[in-house]
Amino acid sequence: MGEEFLRWLRFVLCACVGAAFASLGGDAAAESVATPNFVDQHQRIAKPDLSSRQRIRFLTSTDYPPFNFLDERGRLTGFNIDLSKAVCEELGVLARCQIEALPFADLVPALRRGDGEAIIAGLAMNATTRREFAFSQPYFRYPARFLVRRDRAMATPIADHMDGKVVGVTAGSSHAAMLRSFFPNAEVQTFPDRLEALSAVRQGKVDAYFGDGVSLSFWLESDAADKCCVFADGPFLSDRFLGEGLSVAVAPSDTALADAVDYAIAQLVAKGRMTELMLRYFPISAF
Known part of the structure; x- marks a missing residue:
């Protein structure tokens, strides 16, 4: 996303997100927000075994609201942050999951060095990045x-x-x-x-x-x-x-982790938890 877009979105988010969340209670929000499903529910993905993983660190940034940003108290929050935690919980590795925020320009070098296992920060999925990373299936697309x-x-x-x-x-x-x-x-x-x-x-x-x-x-x-x-x-x-959507990027040799993310997201969709996340961060439907 361009800098002009991010500046404008930060302004809009800060101006209205609090009011929007206050005005939509649970049932009302569910009626007002369309929550699209980008996961093929007919696809069968085997449950992965991540028992040998000592750590799964998600790398993100703080400049991509409402997906990953700092709240008014300086705490890292956003749709991607909660999705990362939900994925780890679904995979049974929450205790070994970490989330680290870096400047966006530092995310790719950090993953190359092995300082993290995955990037969840809006990294574009295209022909160039596909040569360097493996990606999960898209979990969100921009309308x-x-x-x-x-x-x-x-x-x-x-x-x-x-x-x-x-x-x-x-x-x-x-x-x-x-x-x-x-x-x-x-x-x-x-x-x-x-x-x-x-x-x-x-x-x-x-x-x-x-x-x-x-x-x-x-x-x-x-x-x-x-x-x-x-x-x-x-x-x-x-x-x-508009691009292929938002996905989780991992090292090209770690397709097992990308498959694990796909499995977890499919489970979150089936259980309605993805809808809960959508309602938390998108009080007015973009769809």
């Missing part, structure tokens, strides 16, 4: 979403009703390229940053904004949004434009 004013709803499916619609998007972003590819009939208006584009939606200068569903879900709950807007249609997923 693209349309955001519109409440009083200017767009008919769905949006792809069939794009004629004459002006859609804002951040200039030079992967979402700009995806918008032009997926919706060639849209009249695209680019903006230098997200906040300016979202302001244009609020003021009715554009019909919609197309961008990252995760960050937009938090913005919708922020004071800046002031309940102006809602998602329309989607979610829209694309490996080509």
Whole structure:
């Protein structure tokens, strides 16, 4: 993710995550948040034996909210942190599990040195990183979403009703390229940053904004949004434009650990614990 994205997401998260969690109690949250399943439940993975493992250290960073970040007391927290603990618990190795936070640039060198066994910090899974690491199956994928004013709803499916619609998007972003590819009939208006584009939606200068569903879900709950807007249609997923999702990276020789993570995540999904984690960190659905 780019620095501009991270700065904007930190701002939005700090501004609204507390209010969002306070406003959604257990049952209400379950009704409000769609929790997608990216695990193939028909796949059969044998339960791994990790009894010989002396340590399983997950390496992460502190600059990737809501997945891994420092809370207001300086404590490491986030979806990835709790997922790491849940994976270790499911594998029966919680007592031997560790989580260490490093600057993002130091994660790969640390794994190469053997200072950790896995990276869970949003490391991109692509042709280059696949040559250097083994990966678990994706446990999360970033959705693209349309955001519109409440009083200017767009008919769905949006792809069939794009004629004459002006859609804002951040200039030079992967979402700009995806918008032009997926919706060639849209009249695209680019903006230098997200906040300016979202302001244009609020003021009715554009019909919609197309961008990252995760960050937009938090913005919708922020004071800046002031309940102006809602998602329309989607979610829209694309490996080509948005990447293959979030996975756990391990040393290329340690595919057994990647398989163990796959097994644990499949169990967490089947038992409903993945949904619990989603509800904890995503009070407004990005999907």
